[in-house]
Amino acid sequence: MNGTQNEGSFLTGKVLLELDEETPAIGLYFHIIGEGVVRLQDRKRLQHNDRENYIDFRMRLLGDGGTKSEAGSTINGSTVGGRILLLSPGIHTFPFKLGLPLGLPSTFLGKHGWIQYYCKALLREPNGVVHKNHQVFIVMNPIDLNLEPSLLMQPFHCEIQEKVGIRCINRGVVNCRVRLDRGGYVPGESIKIYAYIENGSRATIQKSKAVLTETIQYTVKSKLIKSEIKELASIERGKIPAKAADQWRGELLYIPPIPPTNLRGCHLIRVQYDVYFVVLVKGNKRIRLQLPIMMANYPIRNKDGTLQKRKGTHYPETLPINRAWIDADSSVKK
Template sequence: MLLERVKRLAVVLEPPCAESPPSPSPSCPAGGGSFAPGERVCGRVELEASGAARLSALEVSAHGCAKVHWSESRSAGSSTAYTQSYGDRVDFLALRLVLLAPPAEDGGEALVLQAGRHEFPFSFQLPETLATSFEGKHGSVRYWVKAKLRRPWAMVRKAKTEFTVITPIDINTPALLAPQAGTKEKLVRAWYCNRGQVSVSAKIDRKGYTPGEVIPIFAEIDNCTTCSVVPRAAVIQTQTFVARGIKKQKKAVVASIVGESIAAGRREVWHGRALKIPPLGPSILQCRIIQVEYALKICIDIPRTSKLLLELPLVIGTIPLHRFGSRTSSVSSQYSVNVDWLRLGLLEQPEAPPDYSLVISSEETVEHLSPPRLDDPTRVPEGPFFAFIQEFRFRPPPLYSEVDPNPSPENGIRPRCMTC
């Protein structure tokens, strides 16, 4: 039968031409490859027929959109309840290409495709502005390529392949290299009694990081209360979904560390406490209905009262920090500099300066070294001090020597003239 003559229909995408394309993160769907906005996506539609098959058209289309959806229970009284749904959609990509169609002079009749395997290549250009692929609880950002095979007197056969788009975020920018710091304090009370104050000051060297990097945390915690407190630090991911002006947020702890307990009246100092960033999806800040943000949160657990929280913003990027592209890669690197690359341009033995006779001719040397003639009115300088300056102006430099001509005594004290 006609339906059985097309055995296989598939869409295959070629990998991008970049040398090291970004790999999908846990929050990005895995698909036919990872692409950046503005790149060209190339692929082919593979069709395998067991016999001669009649076709009306073969077309391929590329799509990309962001969708959000969630439901909330509402109560209108003691006995009345209903569910309110929220949803929205933003389209980023919509392209359509016709790969196979009957010629117009044939009157639009179906084509006959011989038995065997056939490939139909295609390519399309991605727009410059796209949101990063994302999969969340209340929304997603997805991209896919779909092929449709139309046949006379038969259902349309479809094949679909998803691919990942990762918008590059370069952390080598002044805004993302700026240090982040903050201070917070809390007055602890219990049963209307003042139990003291807890304060925390924290700093990180920059705002932008990439997965796999370590955040050195510099913090100072003062516990001026009568009880022990426990400091913590964590990287928080906040997913924000927007629909019809209503926001829905979902927060998750993606990495955390716990410090030692701080006794009453004591102070704890973190000298670059390391917090490693796990594999994460990059920040999404340009999408209207879905945003993914990160923050470093310093938390002080205080018994029998609320916590003291200090939050510093973070941006998870895709392009790591350049070794020499910025002034520092961490706070600790501000105090230690790798000078191996500087030694490449330095010689092991210092080179002696050139001889003075090579710089200036012998005639000029005699002329410049000869004292001014006082009988010549044109050679007499004006002013009481200019004569002394003119005398020492063109004298040759001292001879180069690696041995100090005036060595210091062994005891390090120079002899002084008693008559002075």
């Protein structure tokens, strides 16, 4: 069976049945399943579970239910016309081809939930003995930046003005303006960050920092139960004295090889990528700006089909499916 499928394509493969001796059977059954599951325990040790189905296709490869034209015929040495089939020793092959529906969410494996697709084959003997096996396959619902709204290709702005002080004593205002070169990227590209930080206070800004994060939210019965956030990459600049300013001029934040994610169609798990721009003022809370971005599979191309040349781009040959950090501490200071 082909291991990775795009939604809307065909799932093709075959069920192989290898027998050492002549074996009676009632039937051979085939089941294709796609499901999303959330399963977690909260701080009060209450269990929260939810599930939704995307594919539930069943078929009988051998046994009762065949057409009249099959009565008395032979398949791999087996007579189909009766209730009990006698399967000869050797390898029996049953090919299949199934069109996958459009709109399937991509395969996802998380700490508290997953989206998985798999095939199950089951051989049932007259004496009640059941032989079964299953095979997982990966579904990838790709996002092509060339097909997304053009707004994603425009610069993305955000700004904030924050008063800073200690114990209600106003010590001045910090102004911060941030701009990303666009709103959609693919792994292997670099995010260009432009920023202007004006320190109008009497406090020292210890540093400014840009952080790429991935946030996973788990929902049960339409209620958000758990949210995890992980820092994927970061860059920073140094101190800004009182009454001074600093400017980021297209600093590059590289996007590492991360799992491409499109969970459109799933109502239980949500994945979001953000760039957080953080300003740390001595003796005060952090100043934070959140800039959501889209993480796609296919990058922007020129009109002639060639890739756009971008500084700081190193497209990886392969992207991981698993998230190695899901079992580790995923907290990020905000």
